[in-house]
Amino acid sequence: GAGVSQSPRYKVAKRGQDVALRCDPISGHVSLFWYQQALGQGPEFLTYFQNEAQLDKSGLPSDRFFAERPEGSVSTLKIQRTQQEDSAVYLCASSLRVREQNYGYTFGSGTRLTVV
């Protein structure tokens, strides 16, 4: 597709439930990021993939969060045993280059997760 696609658009999960969020980056984009955006805040870095390699997962808030990109294209962010503080918008971004100096990154529309 022309842009970064994320699904589902909205997800309501009961506390303790596992969820999986999907990101389809722009075809051929090497870099893929996951960000978490709480209400009223800027996006916070979660993890980074360069092709299929997860090079940085320093932003993942706990071991309940897991991300993968097995074939270097589609990525999945999994949250186990969801808690209310996980409620946020989860944004995926991709870029063609490894170091995007001038053109920024393309973000998907995000998945709005609400844990009840």
Add this chain to the structure above:
Amino acid sequence: RKEVEQDPGPFNVPEGATVAFNCTYSNSASQSFFWYRQDCRKEPKLLMSVYSSGNEDGRFTAQLNRASQYISLLIRDSKLSDSATYLCVVNAGGTSYGKLTFGQGTILTVHP
């Protein structure tokens, strides 16, 4: 101290006004800088990159002062459609890739 700090506002200005947003960053090794715009319940979208020489895109002017670690965005002749959250974004050095760090965002409302 946050890596990227912005005044969250909100800024409420009439149409036609000039408004300026400021941002400071803490990592002196930061290498590239951006302003993103985020509409309500939408994803962030790149507004413009920011260069030391300053750059202008129509009504928008961005400036970078590396010595002071300070970034600014000036919007002239504000339009109703400029109402949004403006995010200051820094691509920090020290990694092998372009990790973005976002400010909290500054809310702008332009009224008739």
